[in-house]
Amino acid sequence: MRTITLQTRKDALATTRLHQSADTPLAPGQIRVRIETFALTSNNITYGAFGDSMNYWGFFPTGEEGWGTIPVWGFGAVVQSAHPGVAVGERLYGYFPLADQVVLQPDRLRPDSFVDAAAHRGELHAVYNRYNRCASDPFYTADSEDIQALLRPLFTTSWLIDDFLADNEFFGADSVILSSASAKTAYGTAFQLAQRPGIQVTGLTSPANKAFCESLGCYSRVLAYDELDRIAPDTACVYVDFSGSAKLRRAIHTGFVNLRHSAVIGGTHVDEIGGGAKDLPGPRATFFFAPNQIKKRHDDWGAAGFTDRLMTAWRAFTAKVSDPAAPWLVPTQHRGAQAAQSAYAQVLAGRSDPRAGHILSLIEPNAR
Incomplete structure (x- = not known):
């Protein structure tokens, strides 16, 4: 068997290739996971855009200078196991390479999860190294895999951004301005912020996506980027x-002049990323790293309290997003390596319908 991976030039994200490599035998304690479906969103573009500075390239190294593998969130099934605690056929949710399969080394097994203990991931953040075992995962339902893949990691970030701002009393502000308002993490954040009394939420977007953002109902107002001057200085x-x-x-x-905090979340506008932030007036633009807020709230609430709060918010959000009468998000399937490569180019270029949720698989349709 061979593994196929969609690899990306680290310094030119539009340059990709489909790379094949021979499978190696499993070492004791390893498992091979067939990656059946995964989501591709602007969040994955952020992983590539900040791949060096935030070490996202480090999770699934290619071994070849200049080429990287963008991580994705999705579902897979164990097809080979050399680990006594993980059975063939077990279904997993987690952080995978943009590929058709991956080898993991399960450690610290619990009924609901395990950690990949591969040596190269030891210094990387633990949040991304944990794999959920679907049979015991409180988030999991078989009929909502696409929505989970598309929104679970993004909404967790949205929920944490809202929690971080509220935890800091919005830095004394009563207005929050979000860029890329049509992005899923942005409107997830807006959905949470809309529940905060006294907070006005302004979404900035392209003229083409303005009507979509307004239709969501979670923004106090939506402005095109060239309408920024409509907000009082x-x-x-x-x-x-x-x-x-x-x-x-x-x-x-x-x-x-009264900008109280500036949080950097992602990089949907890849061509416009760059330029120093140190010489800007006002507060320093600070990268929001979700795992830091996760750790804080685990310390504050305990793991169970954290999960309970997140689950309550998740259910409310996904019920709204998946409302058949007016869905915010409609999963769109892309099967096979060439289709996945085309979908990646579409998302990178920002040509996607904001209501479309891209679900990919590098496994060819006739091989499923």
Whole structure:
């Protein structure tokens, strides 16, 4: 058997290749997972855009200079096992390479999860190294795998952003400005913020996506990027940056004299990422690293308290997103390596319908 991986040039994310490699025999304690479906969103583009600075390239190294594998979130099944605690056929949810299979080394097994103990992942953040065992995962239902793959990691980040801002009393602001308002993590954040009394939530987006963002009902108002001057310059505000656009960040920092906090979340506008933030007026633009807030809340609430709060919010959000009368998100399937490569190019270029949720598999349709 051979493994097929969609690899990306680290310095040119639009340059990809489908790489095949021969499978190696499992060592004792390893398992081979067939990656059946995974989501591709602007969040994955962020992994590539910040791959060096945040070490996202380190999870699934290619071994070849200049080439990387972008991580994705999805579902897989164990097809080979040399580990006594993990059976062939077991279904898993977690952080996978953009590939058709992967070898993991389960450790610290629990009924609901285990950690990949591969040596190269030892220094990487534990949040990304944990795999959920679907049979005991409180999030899991078989009929909602696509929505889980698309939204579970993104909404967890959204929920944590909202919690972080509330935990800091919104830094004294009563207005939150979100860029890339049509992005799933952005509107998940807006959904949470809309439940905070006294907080106005403004979404910034492209003219083409303005109507979509307005239809969601979770933004107090939606503005195109060239309408930024409609916000009063003395507004006490927080900026939550999902776009990564240096030009937009500068406009926010120079245009609002009462900017209280500037959080960098992602990089949906890949062509506009870059430029220093140290010389900007106002608060320093600070990268929001979700695992730090997870650790804080685990310390505050305990693991069970954290999960209970997140599950309550998750159920409310996914019920709204999946409402058949007016869905916010409609999963779209892409099967096979070539289809996955085309879908990646589409998402990278920002050409996707914001209501489409891309579910990919590198496994060819006739091989399933």
